[in-house]
Amino acid sequence: MRMSEGRREAGIRAKDEMKIDSRSIELCVRCGTCRSVCPAFEVLGWESRNTRGRIMVAKALREGLAPDTNVLDSLNTCTTCGICTAKCPAGANPPMIVQSARKGLVSQGIMTEAQAGFREKVNESGNTFGELGDRLGWLSDPGAIKEKADSVYFVGCLDSYRYPEVAAKTFEILRRFGVALLPDEQCCGSPLIRTGSDAGELIDKNLRQIRDMGVKTVITGCAGCLSALKKDYPPEFDVVSVPEFLADRLPELKLKRLDITVTYHDPCHLGRHGGIYDPPREVIRAICDLVEMKANRENARCCGGGGGVRAGYPDLSLDIARRRLQDVPDGVDAIVSCCPLCIRNLRDAGAGIEVIDLIDLVARAIDPA
Ligand code: SF4
Numbered sequence: 001m002r003m004s005e006g007r008r009e010a011g012i013r014a015k016d017e018m019k020i021d022s023r024s025i026e027l028c029v030r031c032g033t034c035r036s037v038c039p040a041f042e043v044l045g046w047e048s049r050n051t052r053g054r055i056m057v058a059k060a061l062r063e064g065l066a067p068d069t070n071v072l073d074s075l076n077t078c079t080t081c082g083i084c085t086a087k088c089p090a091g092a093n094p095p096m097i098v099q100s101a102r103k104g105l106v107s108q109g110i111m112t113e114a115q116a117g118f119r120e121k122v123n124e125s126g127n128t129f130g131e132l133g134d135r136l137g138w139l140s141d142p143g144a145i146k147e148k149a150d151s152v153y154f155v156g157c158l159d160s161y162r163y164p165e166v167a168a169k170t171f172e173i174l175r176r177f178g179v180a181l182l183p184d185e186q187c188c189g190s191p192l193i194r195t196g197s198d199a200g201e202l203i204d205k206n207l208r209q210i211r212d213m214g215v216k217t218v219i220t221g222c223a224g225c226l227s228a229l230k231k232d233y234p235p236e237f238d239v240v241s242v243p244e245f246l247a248d249r250l251p252e253l254k255l256k257r258l259d260i261t262v263t264y265h266d267p268c269h270l271g272r273h274g275g276i277y278d279p280p281r282e283v284i285r286a287i288c289d290l291v292e293m294k295a296n297r298e299n300a301r302c303c304g305g306g307g308g309v310r311a312g313y314p315d316l317s318l319d320i321a322r323r324r325l326q327d328v329p330d331g332v333d334a335i336v337s338c339c340p341l342c343i344r345n346l347r348d349a350g351a352g353i354e355v356i357d358l359i360d361l362v363a364r365a366i367d368p369a
């Protein structure tokens with residue numbers, strides 16, 4: 001646990017700076033419905049590691065509880081998957097409570113070592129990996145950078161630096177429809193926002209380019225970027241996911257059928273947080289057979305990667321992913337998803353079959369331009 005010097009000397013109690021909406025906490029009637037769906041609780045099994053317990057922790061912080069490592073672990077083991085919000089009969093929004101409690105603590109310099117390290121890395125490099133190399137290193141044609149464009153592809157840190165082949169395939173298809181790139185894209189800010197830190201500087205840098213280029217639509221293939229661009233940026237432009245973009249253009253894409261059967265993993269930030277369930281399924285069904293996972297759409301279980309859990313609690317993160325893999329139906333050739341973080345976590349958990357991006361499937365089925 002990290003605590004700033006000034007704060008230690010002043011002995012300020014957490015309640016002085018906690019800005020959690022008490023009404024949203026009071027909505028929770030402690031029924032425990034969320035206990036049965038919280039993926040972190042399923043692994044850890046303690047009350048303070050489930051949704052209801054986290055709300056009680058946030059309430060106690062507001063009332064003056066001095067934060068300790070247990071408090072930080074309670075709040076930071078939430079993946080922000082949102083299945084508790086979907087199931088809560090009282091209309092509570094637990095991940096928002098968790099996020100604002102994290103923010104209240106971080107604003108006082110109280111955070112885990114993982115949170116602090118992650119924040120420093122993103123702020124220094126503009127990406128979640130601390131990479132200093134060219135973010136557009138995957139781009140073979142620098143002529144694709146335009147001064148003005150109606151729409152741009154927002155690549156995200158993961159595809160830029162870890163899955164450059166996915167970035168290249170996505171752009172190859174999107175540019176057929178006149179989509180351009182930002183010249184100096186930065187991390188969207190989602191990893192900082194979800195873990196309680198300020199992302200204002202990153203947002204400003206991206207926003208300045210979006211405004212200068214006159215962009216009206218931002219398209220992204222990352223569910224985390226999608227949530228951030230939609231909810232944490234000013235509403236000056238439309239935000240569209242890659243599966244929505246592709247589903248709207250199926251006739252032009254002229255996809256051929258592949259003789260395979262796949263299943264689909266709904267990323268939490270695309271599905272529950274974004275309400276985008278049908279477009280990826282429409283694209284998949286245009287190419288091959290789809291068999292649903294045991295828990296799907298609004299009931300889909302989390303991959304364990306989000307909310308800073310992969311970085312802060314890697315064992316928990318992979319344990320959640322392994323449980324998600326138990327939902328894969330027998331006899332499928334691949335798991336398809338639309339978020340590089342989900343894909344990475346499911347692969348790392350030992351899926352046993354291919355885990356691919358929707359764009360990989362489309363690239364196999366599309367005629368070369
Ligand atoms: S968050 Fe909702 S589901 Fe969970 S205990 Fe509170 S009221 Fe029940």
Ligand code: SF4
Binds near residue numbers: 054081084
């Ligand atoms: S958002 Fe997901 S991980 Fe967080 S408390 Fe709710 S169910 Fe648990």
